Amino acid sequence: MANTDEPAAFAVRATTADIKPQRIAFAAMALFFMLAPLAIYPVFLMKVMCFALFACAFNLLIGFGGLLSFGHAMFLGTAGYVCAHAAKVWGVSPELAILSGTGAAALLGVLTGLLAIRRQGIYFAMITLALAQMIYFFCVQAPFTGGEDGIQAVPRGRLFGVIDLAGMTAMYIVVVAVFFGGFLLVYRIIHSPFGHVLKAIREHEPRSISLGYDADRYKLLAFVLSATLSGLAGATKALVFQLASLTDVHWTTSGEVILMTLLGGLGTVFGPVVGALIIVGMENYLAQLGAWVTVVQGAIFVVCVLAFRRGIIGELGRFLKKSL
Amino acid sequence: MDTLFGVPTQALFGQLLIGLINGSFYALLSLGLAVIFGLLSIINFTHGAQYMMGAFCAHFLLTKLGIGYWWALALAPVAVAITGMIIERLMLSRLYKLDYLYGLLLTFGLALIIQGLFRNEFGSSGLPYPIPTELQGAQNLGFMFLPNYRAWVIVVSLVVCLGTWFVIEKTKLGSYLRAATENPALVQAFGINVPRMITLTYGFGVTLAAFAGVMAAPIYQVNPLMGADLIIVVFAVVVIGGMGSIMGSIVTGFGLGVIEGLTKVFYPEASNTVIFIIMAVVLMFKPTGLFGQR
Numbered sequence: 001m002a003n004t005d006e007p008a009a010f011a012v013r014a015t016t017a018d019i020k021p022q023r024i025a026f027a028a029m030a031l032f033f034m035l036a037p038l039a040i041y042p043v044f045l046m047k048v049m050c051f052a053l054f055a056c057a058f059n060l061l062i063g064f065g066g067l068l069s070f071g072h073a074m075f076l077g078t079a080g081y082v083c084a085h086a087a088k089v090w091g092v093s094p095e096l097a098i099l100s101g102t103g104a105a106a107l108l109g110v111l112t113g114l115l116a117i118r119r120q121g122i123y124f125a126m127i128t129l130a131l132a133q134m135i136y137f138f139c140v141q142a143p144f145t146g147g148e149d150g151i152q153a154v155p156r157g158r159l160f161g162v163i164d165l166a167g168m169t170a171m172y173i174v175v176v177a178v179f180f181g182g183f184l185l186v187y188r189i190i191h192s193p194f195g196h197v198l199k200a201i202r203e204h205e206p207r208s209i210s211l212g213y214d215a216d217r218y219k220l221l222a223f224v225l226s227a228t229l230s231g232l233a234g235a236t237k238a239l240v241f242q243l244a245s246l247t248d249v250h251w252t253t254s255g256e257v258i259l260m261t262l263l264g265g266l267g268t269v270f271g272p273v274v275g276a277l278i279i280v281g282m283e284n285y286l287a288q289l290g291a292w293v294t295v296v297q298g299a300i301f302v303v304c305v306l307a308f309r310r311g312i313i314g315e316l317g318r319f320l321k322k323s324l
Numbered sequence: 325m326d327t328l329f330g331v332p333t334q335a336l337f338g339q340l341l342i343g344l345i346n347g348s349f350y351a352l353l354s355l356g357l358a359v360i361f362g363l364l365s366i367i368n369f370t371h372g373a374q375y376m377m378g379a380f381c382a383h384f385l386l387t388k389l390g391i392g393y394w395w396a397l398a399l400a401p402v403a404v405a406i407t408g409m410i411i412e413r414l415m416l417s418r419l420y421k422l423d424y425l426y427g428l429l430l431t432f433g434l435a436l437i438i439q440g441l442f443r444n445e446f447g448s449s450g451l452p453y454p455i456p457t458e459l460q461g462a463q464n465l466g467f468m469f470l471p472n473y474r475a476w477v478i479v480v481s482l483v484v485c486l487g488t489w490f491v492i493e494k495t496k497l498g499s500y501l502r503a504a505t506e507n508p509a510l511v512q513a514f515g516i517n518v519p520r521m522i523t524l525t526y527g528f529g530v531t532l533a534a535f536a537g538v539m540a541a542p543i544y545q546v547n548p549l550m551g552a553d554l555i556i557v558v559f560a561v562v563v564i565g566g567m568g569s570i571m572g573s574i575v576t577g578f579g580l581g582v583i584e585g586l587t588k589v590f591y592p593e594a595s596n597t598v599i600f601i602i603m604a605v606v607l608m609f610k611p612t613g614l615f616g617q618r
Binding site for chain 1: 365415422424426430434436437440556559593597600607611
């Protein structure tokens with residue numbers, strides 16, 4: 001099925017020589033998100049971090065597992081709804097609200113993952129898209145999601161019952177903590193023995209099976225991990241914007257996360273973050289252009305696929321001969 | 325006999341008819357996807373946009389050039405197919421040696437571009453398209469009224485689907501196509517121009533989509549996003565049927581349309597999701613799809 005001509009577009013060979021540039025890149029990223037709120041609107045940065053985590057989670061699946069999910073919005077959106085519902089209707093504290101949203105996404109990941117991994121390649125993409133569309137219609141009709149209005153005016157509450165998140169600074173620090181926690185977790189997964197087996201399955205599934213690895217279990221675990229982290233991003237996003245809406249479950253959001261990852265670089269460590277920054281930034285600053293945003297997004301897809309398959313960070317890494 | 329299974333017969337047959345109409349479009353679109361996938365190994369995400377382009381092309385021909393439905397039925401699919409073949413030559417042909425996912429991403433990007441451009445030009449509200457005068461009116465069948473145009477859509481879709489099946493399975497041209505699907509290098513060695521065949525096959529798949537679009541124009545409003553959600557349902561239809569068999573695509577398309585229509589009668593809340601639920605059940609018990617081999 002996957003007759004890849006250029007595995008280099010995906011490959012991440014983490015050797016000790018790569019650790020230093022990756023540390024430098026990580027420090028630069030940390031510095032950026034700590035200093036940027038002085039110059040850039042913090043809500044925008046928080047949105048970038050939520051989508052960056054979402055894209056990192058998505059990249060875990062496609063960049064390292066080789067599985068193209070076309071329905072990742074279902075995890076982002078479902079977690080957002082559950083988190084918003086928990087915070088607003090049940091009145092739980094924000095950390096529990098985020099936890100319940102993330103848990104819901106994990107559960108959904110198990111259910112949809114069990115179905116989707118039964119087929120490979122192109123079918124996997126179509127199945128995840130169809131399942132996400134089912135979740136979308138469920139969210140349109142279910143009473144607790146508020147239909148077209150979504151769940152609005154979600155209280156941010158007090159973290160651990162003490163820290164009031166209504167202020168910008170406290171919320172920003174929470175989002176930074178969530179994002180960097182998630183990012184480091186993805187980094188750890190990629191470089192763990194589990195991550196290496198996942199890459200082996202992506203490269204040659206029958207051979208990995210013959211070596212004794214239960215490919216389906218690895219794929220399912222990767223899918224659930226990716227779903228869970230996407231849920232974490234979605235739940236956090238719901239608290240930041242105090243809103244859970246249908247946009248987050250719609251297939252356009254699934255397309256956006258693919259675009260972010262592709263533009264930044266499939267299978268790179270920092271690519272999804274760069275991609276999220278660019279795409280969210282573009283949507284913010286080009287918002288008044290209406291449907292032209294869709295046209296530009298489509299054009300980026302076409303250009304990336306035809307001429308720029310390694311993405312920004314992938315090309316940069318190739319230029320520097322480092323894996324980033 | 326006013327009710328059947330506790331449901332007014334009028335409503336039951338009405339929804340059954342709508343189901344058959346939707347099924348016609350599912351069948352035409354999934355057939356096009358299957359034909360393209362067979363030779364190109366690409367899932368054509370642009371299919372929904374090309375269906376929409378067919379409808380818009382018919383609308384353009386009528387309002388700008390005064391060319392009516394019957395000519396549009398022939399001209400619009402050809403026009404859209406030509407744009408499709410240009411896309412295949414310029415872009416898709418560069419991707420055949422790459423991982424399958426790039427074809428999907430490219431056609432997704434193209435769908436975004438096309439839908440965005442049409443939305444800029446025509447807005448999101450639908451444009452009306454009249455039913456041709458020859459097909460206005462309805463037949464009274466005793467238990468229900470059957471609008472002539474809807475009967476026409478169902479019959480023509482069936483004829484086109486079965487014609488496609490006949491050409492692919494029973495003619496020499498179809499045998500070339502099937503051979504190229506199995507082993508393109510060998511077929512090329514026998515002196516058949518496979519790249520040209522690929523272009524024409526893509527063009528034919530697009531023709532089916534645009535043809536469905538023209539037929540849909542008088543039923544649904546002509547809208548830039550009319551294909552966007554439809555294509556996702558068609559993907560589910562393709563997963564349920566499996567892309568291995570042409571007849572499978574046709575039967576699954578019509579069958580699921582009918583099931584969806586019946587769901588609207590008996591449990592309307594699930595009518596949007598029933599096809600996806602069936603997909604989940606099929607995946608549990610027969611992952612290769614009802615008619616799939618791989």
